[in-house]
Amino acid sequence: MFLHEPTPTPEAKALFDGDLDSPGFVMNVSRLWAYQPATIEGLFALLGKVIEGQDLSFRERGIMVLACASTLGDSACSVAWGHKISGVADADTVAGVLRGDDAGLSDRERALANWTRAVVRDPNKTAAEDVEAMREAGWTDEQIFTVTVFVGIRLAFATINDALGVTPDAPYRTLLPPVVLDAVTYGRPVDD
Template sequence: MSFLSEPAPTPRVRALYDADVRDYGYVMNLNRAWAHHPDAHDALFELLGAVARQGGLTMRDRGILVTACAATLGDSYCSLAWGRKLSEEADPELAAAVLAGSDERLSDSERAMARWARQVARDPNGATADDVQALRDAGHDDARIFAITTFVALRMAFSTVNDALGSEPDDELRESAPDAVRDVVTWGR
């Protein structure tokens, strides 16, 4: 499940677990780790939501950003979870392609976002003004570029905590991911 033991069952921990059961039908392994600081979990997701709204990021946009980022980081948990979500917004083959690093089925705008998410995840210090200009050329203004970048960086923080603390993808999560997504996610735990 994770390298940490479960925290004492406080009302905040129970609320986090109850939300998982309500939303997913089970308590996610990663939230057993985040239960050590439920307020940090909630604050992070409030900020992610605010950034996504400010940037006008659709669920499909978020799916592309997270799958491109998670695959680059080698995060199997988020790759499976968001591969499933992107499959619902598009189709399993598109989600599997983005996870595998192929953007052929994406629009120019989406292709630029996926490339940028991989750049930010792989080597943020290697980003150039030309990389940002490619986002502008694909139709993203500076406010949206800031939102995309911040969204990816916050997702990296979430992935880093989960991965470093050994959160393994849940059996239920693996089973719910489409075959095409499950087949391509060969990295991580």
């Protein structure tokens, strides 16, 4: 990253310890957010509050993050979530979403990925027809609002990380299936 690592604090150590529990190494993104551990905790608490009671599966949340990150060109979130979602989606489906190919998704998931990409590309170009496509795929208006808020917050998070030079973590070179790693042709390269 472009900033020097901040002076360690007990809060930063707690952030790092959480990473050591899962995924098993201190992530580059945590090194950046060690400047304000309470802020990242609050941000993730807000994301949890946004989706609370909305019946969004982990797979659906992962599809939103992958579609958001890949559309933005954010390699760090693409790689990290490519790994996270691998337990609920096969490698070819994950790689497809990262490339914008949603063949492995259900109609509902495909509408979700399309809406996410539209919001990230240019929210001023979304139209009532885009929302109607979500409804036709089974999304309620409350869920559409929730998804849009979730994507907006993830977009802000990724923008901060990307602007300050966060790169995908080196361990993902061996943790990710090659087809997923090969699908991330944008953003900053994976650390060596």
